[in-house]
Amino acid sequence: MKERTLGRGVAVVGAGMSRFGAFAGKTTRDLLAEAYRDMIASVDRGFDPDEIDGVYIGNFSSELFEGQGHTAPIMADWLGLGHRPATRVENACASGGTALRDAVLGIASGIYDVVLVGGIEKMSDLAIERVTDALATAGDELFEIPSGFTFPAFYATMATAYFARYGTGPDALRAVAVKNHDNGALNPKAHFGMRICDVMESKKAAALKKGKPVPQWAGVDDFLNDERANPMIAWPLRLFDCSPVSDGAACVLLVREDLARAYTDTPIHIIGTGQASDGPLHGRADITTVTSARLAARDAFALAKVTPGDISLAEVHDCFTIAEIIATEDIGFFEPGKGCTAALEGVTALHGAKPVNTSGGLKSKGHPVGASGVAQAVEIWKQLRGEAGTRSVGPNARLGLTHNVGGTGQTSVVHIFERR
Amino acid sequence: MTDLSISTATYAEKIHAHTLAGSRSGEGRTIYVPPRPIDPQYVNDPMELVELSGRGRLVSFSVVPVASSEMIAAGYGRENPHCVGVVKLDEGPSISAQIIGVDTKNPASIAIGMPMHAEFIERTVGEAKRTVLAFTPA
Numbered sequence: 001m002k003e004r005t006l007g008r009g010v011a012v013v014g015a016g017m018s019r020f021g022a023f024a025g026k027t028t029r030d031l032l033a034e035a036y037r038d039m040i041a042s043v044d045r046g047f048d049p050d051e052i053d054g055v056y057i058g059n060f061s062s063e064l065f066e067g068q069g070h071t072a073p074i075m076a077d078w079l080g081l082g083h084r085p086a087t088r089v090e091n092a093c094a095s096g097g098t099a100l101r102d103a104v105l106g107i108a109s110g111i112y113d114v115v116l117v118g119g120i121e122k123m124s125d126l127a128i129e130r131v132t133d134a135l136a137t138a139g140d141e142l143f144e145i146p147s148g149f150t151f152p153a154f155y156a157t158m159a160t161a162y163f164a165r166y167g168t169g170p171d172a173l174r175a176v177a178v179k180n181h182d183n184g185a186l187n188p189k190a191h192f193g194m195r196i197c198d199v200m201e202s203k204k205a206a207a208l209k210k211g212k213p214v215p216q217w218a219g220v221d222d223f224l225n226d227e228r229a230n231p232m233i234a235w236p237l238r239l240f241d242c243s244p245v246s247d248g249a250a251c252v253l254l255v256r257e258d259l260a261r262a263y264t265d266t267p268i269h270i271i272g273t274g275q276a277s278d279g280p281l282h283g284r285a286d287i288t289t290v291t292s293a294r295l296a297a298r299d300a301f302a303l304a305k306v307t308p309g310d311i312s313l314a315e316v317h318d319c320f321t322i323a324e325i326i327a328t329e330d331i332g333f334f335e336p337g338k339g340c341t342a343a344l345e346g347v348t349a350l351h352g353a354k355p356v357n358t359s360g361g362l363k364s365k366g367h368p369v370g371a372s373g374v375a376q377a378v379e380i381w382k383q384l385r386g387e388a389g390t391r392s393v394g395p396n397a398r399l400g401l402t403h404n405v406g407g408t409g410q411t412s413v414v415h416i417f418e419r420r
Numbered sequence: 421m422t423d424l425s426i427s428t429a430t431y432a433e434k435i436h437a438h439t440l441a442g443s444r445s446g447e448g449r450t451i452y453v454p455p456r457p458i459d460p461q462y463v464n465d466p467m468e469l470v471e472l473s474g475r476g477r478l479v480s481f482s483v484v485p486v487a488s489s490e491m492i493a494a495g496y497g498r499e500n501p502h503c504v505g506v507v508k509l510d511e512g513p514s515i516s517a518q519i520i521g522v523d524t525k526n527p528a529s530i531a532i533g534m535p536m537h538a539e540f541i542e543r544t545v546g547e548a549k550r551t552v553l554a555f556t557p558a
Contacts (some may be wrong), residue, residue, distance in 0.1 A: 079476045083471040128486075129488070129489045130489070132429070132486065132487075132488055132489070133488055133489050136488060142428055142431070142432070142454075143431065143454050143515075143516060145490075145553070146490075146550070146552055147504050147517045147518050147553070147554075148484060148488065148490075148491045148502050148504045148518045149486065149504050149516060150484055150486065150488055151487065152482075152484075153482040153484045153504050154482075156482035156484075157480045157482045157504070157505065157506060158480070159482075160480045160481055160482060160532065161479065161532065164480070164532045179489035231485070232483075232485050233484075233485065233486045234482045234483070234484045234486065235485075235501075235527040236482075236483070236484055236527070237482075237485040273554065275532060280516065281506065281516070282479075282506045282514045282515050283513075284518045287479070287480060287506065288421075327504070330515065347558070
């Protein structure tokens with residue numbers, strides 16, 4: 001492989017996000033304005049919006065979700081950045097990560113010094129069948145969707161293959177869901193920031209209040225195995241294996257590395273970026289791994305000149321619990337088939353050896369698809385700067401990784417961040 | 421040289437005629453399903469359509485209680501979940517399809533590696549009629 005380097009170094013000097021959730025009456029513009037204000041407040045020495053040279057916006061499908069196209073200039077104008085070149089980036093659920101990468105390349109190219117990256121999605125206005133249909137457009141509408149595939153069904157098909165290959169089962173999926181909800185409960189911006197045991201207790205309390213029979217679940221496992229409490233969405237994936245339908249936005253401010261200290265004493269450098277593509281799920285030799293993610297990670301690690309063993313923590317694309325397990329293998333944290341064991345043994349827990357999705361991940365924090373890839377960078381920024389509050393992994397974290405996937409892996413984008 | 425007679429419509433047109441088609445750029449070379457107009461390995465060679473046996477094995481699958489609008493309109497959903505899967509054809513390539521003739525109330529009874537053969541389902545989608553590829557245990 002040809003050795004590559006960034007033409008100029010790039011650093012993050014600000015990062016923020018809106019609350020994630022279901023917000024009737026709010027549009028992507030409102031959500032991005034909220035994220036932008038949060039980002040502005042995070043720039044230690046402040047900044048003048050006049051310094052922004054360009055804007056990249058990750059957005060999957062505002063056309064289908066809110067009837068709005070041409071979103072980048074509309075967003076830039078709403079933030080008061082009217083004449084800046086503004087470009088929308090669409091790579092399904094990897095739109096945000098791809099927007100981040102394009103911004104990095106824009107600075108590395110020498111054209112831009114200061115770039116705003118936004119990620120947006122407003123999903124909760126549509127009925128659930130329409131959301132299912134809209135998300136399905138990230139698959140192949142000609143050759144996959146007519147078979148009856150939904151997005152949960154794609155990942156369920158990967159899970160079925162993974163279980164058969166490695167002789168494992170849904171217990172590891174439940175461990176991922178429990179962990180990410182534990183982490184999300186520590187994140188005030190999370191959509192479902194509630195531990196699953198607390199969800200269970202709240203359902204018992206609600207039944208009691210209504211004078212209905214109180215369900216007698218023996219524990220969280222029993223609750224998650226109950227078809228009524230946790231219905232099947234696409235076998236073997238149940239409701240708590242799926243990320244929610246969310247509204248939200250996130251922002252990061254990138255600058256040319258040698259300008260970073262004008263904004264903050266603690267910039268977070270982007271030292272690796274990788275992106276790769278693939279065809280539909282049925283076209284792949286192995287569906288227990290996401291090849292594009294492996295390739296994106298390989299390229300990001302090569303650029304960063306670090307190895308998976310060096311990484312302190314990662315935000316990975318857990319749109320479904322199985323996706324997190326496969327992701328932790330694809331980014332090189334664990335051998336193929338060992339991601340399950342790692343999840344079950346707590347290796348990926350907040351204070352495990354390899355914390356994964358300390359933000360709560362897509363699973364608990366929420367998954368406004370175009371925003372997710374940018375929000376992952378927001379979490380790594382907070383963690384590496386020691387600003388993650390009660391969910392901090394500790395002061396020694398120096399390298400963080402984000403892994404953002406579009407569709408079933410038709411796109412994967414990996415970034416590596418460093419605190420120096 | 422690209423064979424422009426192969427388009428994105430070719431696959432569905434062949435399914436409508438109850439045949440499963442792929443394409444290749446020459447005898448013994450990789451067969452692509454759905455048929456591609458360009459062989460990624462031999463971009464200058466013309467493609468030819470090949471008719472496939474419709475026999476294969478189940479690579480993986482899911483059973484889907486929360487269906488798309490189109491599948492709900494076709495009578496599927498929570499009470500009548502459908503099965504979808506990936507089938508590896510005897511000729512080499514794999515394809516997405518509905519899986520029929522399996523017990524969707526008991527997904528554990530469906531086995532990866534099961535021999536399958538192609539079936540063609542006539543489905544009404546709104547005003548239009550569409551022929552859909554499915555596989556059933558052989």
